[in-house]
Amino acid sequence: MAKLRWGRALTVPLIFIVLFSFLLTPLPVKAGGLAMSGSFYRQKFELPQGVNISSPGIYVVIFNNGGDALKINMTTEAPMGVKLALSEEDFVLTAGEQKKVMVGVNVTEDAVPGEYALKISAEAQREGAGIKIVGSVAQTATLTIIGETASVEVTAVNPSGEPMPAVVRLYKLVDSEKADFGYSETGSLKIKVSPGKYLAEAYVGGKKLAEETFDIAADEEKTIILTVKTVCFEGFGIVPNYYTETGKLAFVQVVYTINNLYQTYPEAEVVLKVTLDGTPLEETTVATLTPLEKVRVGLKYNYIPAGGWVDRTYGFMLQLNLEGEPCATTLEEQLNASGGGVAGAASHSRYYIIGGVAAAIVASGVYLLIRRRRKTKASSA
């Protein structure tokens, strides 16, 4: 290659030529339209040395809102001893496509305590010659590396106290905000934490079934047991039914739903506990399920006190027993029996209902018969 000498002394060419051009055919990639959203920017990580965290709640979403495919390169910025782990780093987004990238934070033992900024960028890439201009989107978060550590183990157990598979999430509570700290799908999470206030939660089938807030101090080791009630009551209610003639209370219909999220149980029993002015009145088994399947089932039961209604306040509560052991209860619903009047003894109530219905049917029949005869007479005339 011929060597050219360039300098101001030369007349032709005295000017050094630098061609910054785009002589090649423009790429079919439309610039722009690159966007990012997600939860990463909300994070205020406070982590001790030697901790790795990741959670479904920590992520970014990259959007290609342009009309053509974009080749994306993910990059991160973190202090020495800290690594941001991304679920994907290089990928192609077709036009209109978006991708969720999960984010983990790994703080090594060598990381120096202090406050830092973390950054995740998604850069569009463009092939070809010339000086190319590309778009990039990013989110930043803060990281405080704590020198002091503590240890916590969170375990989800069933009502019998046996470990059970569940999603366990651990949050650090900072300024009344929840910051993701740990995540496990095995029902158990053991992790080094920084001193502070935490919230542990257990989920089964996407439903939060147990939680506990706790404080932990430096060098402390704490075990948190989350007792998960995998079977629960939903939609418990008391519906009073009154006699139409007297307005007195005839019976109450107890309506409820049992939601079993975890597994089949060989035997389940639902007990209705009734109080009268706050004093236990009676307990009645209102349903026996053999087995209780992993299902959501709606049930109802018509209740009349054995001694009949009295003009006072009744309390109703359900208790679910699994294999003889109490598992779940409802809140108490109250009913003032004097509100709509009080029926007589329970032994007579059903007869009143049947009688009332029969009377209504007879009355309707007589009315229709009389009306028909009148029409007949009118047409004869």
Add this chain to the structure above:
Amino acid sequence: MQFYGEINVNTATVDFGTIALGSAFADNAETADVKNIANGNYNETAKTDDGSGDGKWLSAAANVTLNTAGTPGAGEFSLAIDDTTTLASSVNMSTAYQAINSAGVQTGEAGYPGGNHGLWLAVGAEGIEAAEYTGTIYFQIVNA
């Protein structure tokens, strides 16, 4: 609601044409059309490299090295960028993102009509081969 930031780069490449050795920023000005869309406060930043993180622009003959101080020497170039076309408020580029705007605020769906961003190129007086160079300039939107 989560932060949403979008950047729309409507200029695919920039062509400074033929420039003189030792020429200053004011001698080599170009613009790029870049638009930001955000539902919250944001910053706009920029950087340049060879496309793989190195502070160079490449050519078949030889590479030029990025001078981040804005005073390119032999075999060096400097690039200044601003979110306006005012050189006085521009920022010298490095291989790390540099803020090029004062804090941005929530925009409409059509985005902040910033439009033309100024780009200024300066090169050293010697040590640069006559060639066509390849490099990458990045514009970034980030939550503030």
